[in-house]
Amino acid sequence: MNTMLKVEGVHTYIGQYHILQGVNFEAKEGEVSVLLGRNGAGKTTTLKTILGLTPATKGCITFKGQEITKKPTHVIANSGIGYVPEDQGIFATLTVEENMKVAMRNEDEVTMRKQDYVLDLFPDLKTFWKKDGGLLSGGQKQMLAMARAFVGNSQLLLIDEPSKGLAPIVIEKVMEAIIDMKKQTTIVLVEQNFMMASRIGDTYTLLDDGETVHSGMMQDLIQDEQIKRKYLGIG
Amino acid sequence: MELLLNLTINGLATGMLIFLLAAGLTLIFGLMDVLNFAHGGLFAWGAYSSVWFYSLTESFVIAILGAILTGIILGFITEKLIIKPVYGNHVQQILITLGFMLVLTEMLKVVFGPNQIAAKTPPYFVGSWEFGDVIIIKYRVFIIIVGFLVFGIFQYILKKTKIGLIVRAGVMNKEMVKTLGININNVFLYVFIAGAVLASLGGALMAPYSGVIYAEMGMEFAILGFIVVVIGGMGSFPGSLLAAVLVGLTGSYMAYYVPSLSLAVNMMIMAIVLIFRPQGLFRVKG
Amino acid sequence: MTTKYQWNNIFLTIIVIVLFIFPFVTDSRTWTILLTQIFIFSILAMSYDILLGYTGIVSFGHAMFFGIGAYTTAVMLDRVEPTVGVFILSIATGMVIAGIISFIVGLLTLRLKSHFYAMLTLALSGLFLVLAEKWRSLTSGNDGFTFRAPEVFKDRMVFYLVVLVCLVVVYILLRRFVQSPLGHVLVAVRENEQRTKSLGYKVLHYKVIASIVAGVVASLAGALYAISLRFVNTSVLTMDITLDALLMTIIGGVGTLIGPIIGAGVIELSQHYLSGLAKDYPIFERWIIFFGILYILAVIFFPSGIVGTIRQAFHKRKKPRVVEEKPSNSKGES
Ligand SMILES: Nc1ncnc2c1ncn2[C@@H]1O[C@H](COP(=O)(O)OP(=O)(O)OP(=O)(O)O)[C@@H](O)[C@H]1O
Ligand SMILES: [Mg+2]
Numbered sequence: 001m002n003t004m005l006k007v008e009g010v011h012t013y014i015g016q017y018h019i020l021q022g023v024n025f026e027a028k029e030g031e032v033s034v035l036l037g038r039n040g041a042g043k044t045t046t047l048k049t050i051l052g053l054t055p056a057t058k059g060c061i062t063f064k065g066q067e068i069t070k071k072p073t074h075v076i077a078n079s080g081i082g083y084v085p086e087d088q089g090i091f092a093t094l095t096v097e098e099n100m101k102v103a104m105r106n107e108d109e110v111t112m113r114k115q116d117y118v119l120d121l122f123p124d125l126k127t128f129w130k131k132d133g134g135l136l137s138g139g140q141k142q143m144l145a146m147a148r149a150f151v152g153n154s155q156l157l158l159i160d161e162p163s164k165g166l167a168p169i170v171i172e173k174v175m176e177a178i179i180d181m182k183k184q185t186t187i188v189l190v191e192q193n194f195m196m197a198s199r200i201g202d203t204y205t206l207l208d209d210g211e212t213v214h215s216g217m218m219q220d221l222i223q224d225e226q227i228k229r230k231y232l233g234i235g
Numbered sequence: 236m237e238l239l240l241n242l243t244i245n246g247l248a249t250g251m252l253i254f255l256l257a258a259g260l261t262l263i264f265g266l267m268d269v270l271n272f273a274h275g276g277l278f279a280w281g282a283y284s285s286v287w288f289y290s291l292t293e294s295f296v297i298a299i300l301g302a303i304l305t306g307i308i309l310g311f312i313t314e315k316l317i318i319k320p321v322y323g324n325h326v327q328q329i330l331i332t333l334g335f336m337l338v339l340t341e342m343l344k345v346v347f348g349p350n351q352i353a354a355k356t357p358p359y360f361v362g363s364w365e366f367g368d369v370i371i372i373k374y375r376v377f378i379i380i381v382g383f384l385v386f387g388i389f390q391y392i393l394k395k396t397k398i399g400l401i402v403r404a405g406v407m408n409k410e411m412v413k414t415l416g417i418n419i420n421n422v423f424l425y426v427f428i429a430g431a432v433l434a435s436l437g438g439a440l441m442a443p444y445s446g447v448i449y450a451e452m453g454m455e456f457a458i459l460g461f462i463v464v465v466i467g468g469m470g471s472f473p474g475s476l477l478a479a480v481l482v483g484l485t486g487s488y489m490a491y492y493v494p495s496l497s498l499a500v501n502m503m504i505m506a507i508v509l510i511f512r513p514q515g516l517f518r519v520k521g
Numbered sequence: 522m523t524t525k526y527q528w529n530n531i532f533l534t535i536i537v538i539v540l541f542i543f544p545f546v547t548d549s550r551t552w553t554i555l556l557t558q559i560f561i562f563s564i565l566a567m568s569y570d571i572l573l574g575y576t577g578i579v580s581f582g583h584a585m586f587f588g589i590g591a592y593t594t595a596v597m598l599d600r601v602e603p604t605v606g607v608f609i610l611s612i613a614t615g616m617v618i619a620g621i622i623s624f625i626v627g628l629l630t631l632r633l634k635s636h637f638y639a640m641l642t643l644a645l646s647g648l649f650l651v652l653a654e655k656w657r658s659l660t661s662g663n664d665g666f667t668f669r670a671p672e673v674f675k676d677r678m679v680f681y682l683v684v685l686v687c688l689v690v691v692y693i694l695l696r697r698f699v700q701s702p703l704g705h706v707l708v709a710v711r712e713n714e715q716r717t718k719s720l721g722y723k724v725l726h727y728k729v730i731a732s733i734v735a736g737v738v739a740s741l742a743g744a745l746y747a748i749s750l751r752f753v754n755t756s757v758l759t760m761d762i763t764l765d766a767l768l769m770t771i772i773g774g775v776g777t778l779i780g781p782i783i784g785a786g787v788i789e790l791s792q793h794y795l796s797g798l799a800k801d802y803p804i805f806e807r808w809i810i811f812f813g814i815l816y817i818l819a820v821i822f823f824p825s826g827i828v829g830t831i832r833q834a835f836h837k838r839k840k841p842r843v844v845e846e847k848p849s850n851s852k853g854e855s
Contacts, residue, residue: 077416089411270636331820338813
């Protein structure tokens with residue numbers, strides 16, 4: 001399978017703090033690649049660096065064979081990357097419909113088909129179509145954020161901890177949605193919930209202290225008690 | 236009764252002029268996090284350029300269009316040269332926009348001379364309507380109508396168009412807007428120019444209303460604009476209309492009953508709002 | 522490091538001595554008056570530097586405190602009697618009033634974000650101006666009033682020396698203040714307010730202290746200014762005064778104390794010459810426009826002003842050596 005996204009030797013500073021100190025990983029087309037690591041390991045910062053929100057000072061990021069390391073955020077996004085941030089980034093005083101509309105590059109048939117698809121996936125959004133985004137429940141906000149990133153014609157979705165703060169039953173729903181979306185896009189997923197990560201991830205990359213320490217197939221990690229205990233505190 | 240009505244119309248008209256200035260201020264602040272201390276300069280330039288165009292052509296329409304053109308040009312220059320280089324640094328922004336205010340004001344004196352200039356009301360707005368005892372001055376009504384019209388148009392743009400949607404989204408969360416593939420720098424520029432146009436339109440309408448224009452009018456009105464923006468809530472467009480009307484009316488009533496306190500009362504309102512409800516009456520940001 | 526510091530001190534001392542001797546060797550009235558003016562505005566600009574340069578606060582209401590000092594001294598000399606005793610008492614009174622007002626204002630407003638604070642101080646000083654214009658029985662409004670200064674100050678030279686002494690004393694005291702532990706906290710607030718707060722400092726307290734110090738010193742400048750003119754009107758409360766302080770501080774160099782003094786010199790001198798040129802070239806009537814442009818350029822390109830830029834250039838030349846030394850050291854260790 002083709003490599004969709006490649007992150008090589010990336011270093012990132014925020015202010016004077018050296019946050020990322022050598023991150024490497026790859027996302028292959030049609031797969032779900034999971035970023036793992038304890039709190040503060042640099043998972044969110046890695047996603048932000050890919051998007052140019054906290055630009056890399058060293059290293060190279062390529063997407064579909066094109067280097068995007070130093071490009072401005074909107075150019076990176078328009079080349080086909082969608083983002084679901086940790087806090088979901090819902091526009092509170094915009095309705096669900098308007099939230100979706102902001103993300104649409106145009107309103108052609110392809111986009112509308114994508115919209116129909118996500119609305120089937122998350123029927124809740126259809127119910128609250130005219131409701132302000134700020135009034136949605138946590139789970140609904142998560143769904144809206146994912147739907148919104150998806151209709152932006154993105155070939156790659158970066159999803160940051162979708163299970164955070166959600167009830168198990170909602171997590172189940174979100175997880176199924178991701179498995180379904182995987183048929184249409186490539187996904188990079190940050191996930192602390194190992195049960196979820198292990199069920200939907202194809203490959204994993206393990207970050208610690210802003211550095212890639214391990215990567216490989218998810219199946220192998222499931223077997224590897226030692227790594228799991230050392231870096232994730234489980235197993 | 237007539238007195239009260241007249242004071243009210245007067246206050247509403249003043250309120251609309253302040254609104255035109257404050258609307259840009261509040262949008263620019265909400266979206267770009269920039270408090271533009273030079274905004275009053277754009278207002279004064281609008282006033283001067285409209286008087287200049289009017290003296291040249293005797294056409295009020297051309298005078299207004301001339302002021303709008305001035306607003307576009309100055310807005311463009313200000314955003315590119317003054318705001319952009321210090322984007323994200325609040326202290327520098329405050330310092331530089333105030334410096335630019337100084338330059339704009341002094342430039343007016345260089346170009347148009349340091350003295351007050353008389354501004355004429357176009358013939359068709361001179362005079363008043365009389366209903367029994369009630370005398371309503373035509374030009375004030377015109378200002379009020381324009382004010383509401385501008386509010387309506389902008390409200391429509393903000394609510395119903397894609398660019399308006401993006402602006403409202405940007406006020407809440409700029410980073411997210413960028414990650415949705417939108418070049419927010421362009422949006423900043425458009426919003427800044429729109430704000431400048433509103434301010435210069437306000438200045439142009441102000442000129443015949445007060446009868447004279449002078450360079451310092453920019454700062455005087457800007458202070459009222461700041462008061463309005465604070466009371467209405469930074470970034471809230473409807474909030475600024477409401478607060479502007481409030482400030483205009485307060486000013487008008489106080490100017491009649493206790494003239495020495497009219498500005499003081501408005502500042503008092505602002506101080507109270509800032510101290511007890513710093514987000515303003517209308518809260519915009521999450 | 523110590524030697525450099527000592528050299529600086531020796532250099533400053535020489536300049537001060539020259540300035541003290543100056544009026545004895547020349548009898549140019551123009552220069553004596555001009556230098557007196559520069560010293561007064563140096564004091565004002567230094568007080569502003571405590572806010573802007575050391576604490577990172579932008580106040581647009583500094584004229585308030587300058588005006589309080591000017592009016593207190595003018596009114597007391599006028600109403601009581603023009604003696605040195607009353608003069609000193611009036612300065613003290615002005616400082617106390619300025620201190621109390623800056624304390625109250627600071628406590629109420631300094632918790633606001635920079636934008637709001639700048640705006641509120643702008644509005645408040647506007648309010649003071651209106652108040653002074655309306656309270657005619659005390660201030661005579663915009664027309665102002667002349668008053669008699671103490672007899673000794675009739676001699677321009679004596680007044681020159683008094684102002685120079687004030688400048689030196691204020692400089693030394695403020696220098697001590699910014700180098701004290703308290704001053705270091707202020708700088709920490711400027712650098713990173715959030716972090717200072719999380720280290721457990723009550724940021725608001727420190728900001729209020731800075732604003733009181735600045736207010737008190739500004740009122741001294743105002744008092745001296747009133748005496749120098751033997752006249753006061755509401756212009757001492759206008760935005761122009763704040764703008765002057767701002768320009769001098771920015772152009773001279775924020776956060777350096779010496780910078781504002783140099784800024785005051787540069788601006789007063791060029792103002793003097795530019796308005797002289799106005800006779801031949803009317804554009805110079807609007808000399809302030811040049812400062813406006815200069816100021817904008819300074820904010821964008823030389824945010825650290827004359828002194829700061831020179832210091833940086835000085836440090837840049839020294840830095841490479843430090844960098845070179847390090848690798849050789851670590852090699853030696855390993
Ligand atoms: N704006 C910032 N300024 C300073 N440090 C920051 C900033 N943002 C993040 N950091 C630091 O960078 C490190 C990595 O943060 P990041 O948010 O990427 O971690 P994470 O792996 O996503 O953690 P979590 O699982 O808690 O979300 C942390 O130590 C954090 O404190
Ligand atoms: Mg995170």
